[in-house]
Amino acid sequence: MHCQPNHCCPAVLKKRNAIPASGIAIEPQEIELSPGETFGLTVTVTPENATDTIINWSSDHPEIASVDAGGTVTAISFGDAVITAVTSEDGLTATCNVTVRFETDYPGELVRIKAGSFMMGSPETDPQKQNNELPQHEVTITKDFYMSACEVTNTQYAAFLNETGVGPDGTGTLTYTDLITGQEKTVTEILIADSYDENITGAENDVWGCGWNGSEWEPAEGFENCPVVFVSWFGAMAYAQYYGASLPTGAQWEYACRAGSDTPWFFGNSSAQMSSYAWYRDNSDGHPNPVGTKEPNQWGLYDMYGNVWEWCRDYNGYYSEGPVTDPVNTGENEFGYEYEMRGGSWYFTAETIRSALRWSHADWRYFNQVGFRIVYNAE
Numbered sequence: 001m002h003c004q005p006n007h008c009c010p011a012v013l014k015k016r017n018a019i020p021a022s023g024i025a026i027e028p029q030e031i032e033l034s035p036g037e038t039f040g041l042t043v044t045v046t047p048e049n050a051t052d053t054i055i056n057w058s059s060d061h062p063e064i065a066s067v068d069a070g071g072t073v074t075a076i077s078f079g080d081a082v083i084t085a086v087t088s089e090d091g092l093t094a095t096c097n098v099t100v101r102f103e104t105d106y107p108g109e110l111v112r113i114k115a116g117s118f119m120m121g122s123p124e125t126d127p128q129k130q131n132n133e134l135p136q137h138e139v140t141i142t143k144d145f146y147m148s149a150c151e152v153t154n155t156q157y158a159a160f161l162n163e164t165g166v167g168p169d170g171t172g173t174l175t176y177t178d179l180i181t182g183q184e185k186t187v188t189e190i191l192i193a194d195s196y197d198e199n200i201t202g203a204e205n206d207v208w209g210c211g212w213n214g215s216e217w218e219p220a221e222g223f224e225n226c227p228v229v230f231v232s233w234f235g236a237m238a239y240a241q242y243y244g245a246s247l248p249t250g251a252q253w254e255y256a257c258r259a260g261s262d263t264p265w266f267f268g269n270s271s272a273q274m275s276s277y278a279w280y281r282d283n284s285d286g287h288p289n290p291v292g293t294k295e296p297n298q299w300g301l302y303d304m305y306g307n308v309w310e311w312c313r314d315y316n317g318y319y320s321e322g323p324v325t326d327p328v329n330t331g332e333n334e335f336g337y338e339y340e341m342r343g344g345s346w347y348f349t350a351e352t353i354r355s356a357l358r359w360s361h362a363d364w365r366y367f368n369q370v371g372f373r374i375v376y377n378a379e
Contacts, residue, residue, distance in 0.1 A: 021050040024092040026085055032099045033065070033075035041071040041096055043085050054088040064378075065098040077378050078102040079144050102146055104376065106243040107156055109149040111300045113256050115141050120254055121319055122356040126264060132316065132333060133356045138323040139251050146376040147248060147256050150291035150302045151227035151310065152239060154219030158210045160239050161192065161217040168212040170194060174238040179315060179330045180337070191235030192228070193366050195220050200230075206368045208287055225290040227308045227371035233339045233363035236311040236372035245374040247313040250340045250358060251327045252375060257305075257343070257355045259298040264354045266297045266304070274350035278306030284346035288371075304343055305353045308371035312340040316360030338362055345369035 023046040031039055043055055057067045065081035066074050073083055075098070083096045102110070121136040122129035166172050170193060175186040193200045196211035207220045209229040231239075240246050248256070259266050267273045274280060277297070279289040284306070292302045316338050317331025329340065338360035344353035347369055361370075 018051045019049050021045045021052040021087050021090045024094045026094040026096045030097045034101050035075050037075045039073045052087045052089040056086045058084050075100040110146040111149045113145050115144050118255050140325045143378040148373040151371045151373050153225050154210050154228050155224045157228040158217040158219050172238050189234040193230040226288040229368050230366045232366045233311050240374040245376050248375045249314045250312045253342045271350035279346050280306040281349050309341040309345050310343050311372040316340040
């Protein structure tokens with residue numbers, strides 16, 4: 001546009017008459033939504049006659065909560081996101097904190113574990129280290145996840161068996177992703193052994209798990225709130241999937257167990273406090289004990305040491321030499337491809353049970369020392 005002498009063109013007039021924005025605010029400043037829910041934010045620019053009224057919207061985590069050009073927020077997956085509104089000319093900003101709730105039918109308490117980095121494994125200087133805990137290496141967990149605060153109990157597992165129609169042979173069908181091929185695999189396997197059958201569990205005093213009473217599964221008397229045992233990896237995975245969850249990877253488990261610590265035990269450099277946090281050889285009376293009755297770690301997780309070993313999602317393969325991100329171990333160890341177990345059990349000594357301790361067994365095996373807990377991962 002060309003302007004005549006002594007006349008102002010519209011563009012110049014507009015700029016000369018512009019009233020800058022002095023403030024911007026979003027209402028509300030915090031919202032909580034469920035996945036799939038939407039919410040329209042209200043933005044106010046001051047003064048009322050400010051000419052800078054075009055707002056640019058953004059989300060720092062659009063995979064958790066997105067926002068459109070009109071300020072409508074859509075919740076996508078559990079977690080936290082910050083929605084930002086910016087005036088287009090003056091660059092003034094306001095924010096709204098969005099929490100996307102996590103909702104599940106899982107019949108137990110869950111603890112949110114925030115993303116972060118840690119040193120996985122044991123240092124060479126640890127006198128208790130095992131070869132499969134080396135080399136110590138940096139691991140980054142990029143997404144928050146939820147972990148069951150306690151190990152899954154006999155009562156919870158018996159309810160699952162009955163709800164899914166598992167019969168007295170303890171077998172069930174599940175579909176899962178094979179870690180080696182990456183393909184879905186459907187199998188029918190033994191999920192759990194009947195604790196009432198001495199030919200399976202081996203001794204009368206091993207009636208610590210779930211038993212078939214002739215018509216349905218039930219928790220062994222006196223062990224209702226104890227962690228389920230005699231459950232195979234298939235059985236642990238089937239339970240997790242039933243509630244839309246998974247088993248933790250070895251990295252997730254150790255990260256959650258350490259709870260920000262870098263010492264052999266999450267409570268320090270000495271095992272002297274173990275009795276406050278775990279059921280182990282010195283205090284277990286030779287069997288599993290009720291979950292959640294000892295002190296939790298710093299992140300609110302119970303029985304991360306002792307009580308029962310816990311099945312993990314991935315293999316107990318050799319560790320990486322360098323830093324890794326969100327690792328899922330698909331490698332073999334000296335015994336082949338075996339699933340990882342963590343945490344030790346009621347049978348082990350305080351010195352043995354450490355955050356880095358790992359063990360493994362074949363997916364079809366079951367023991368009176370092995371149970372599990374579950375995790376929910378962000379989409």
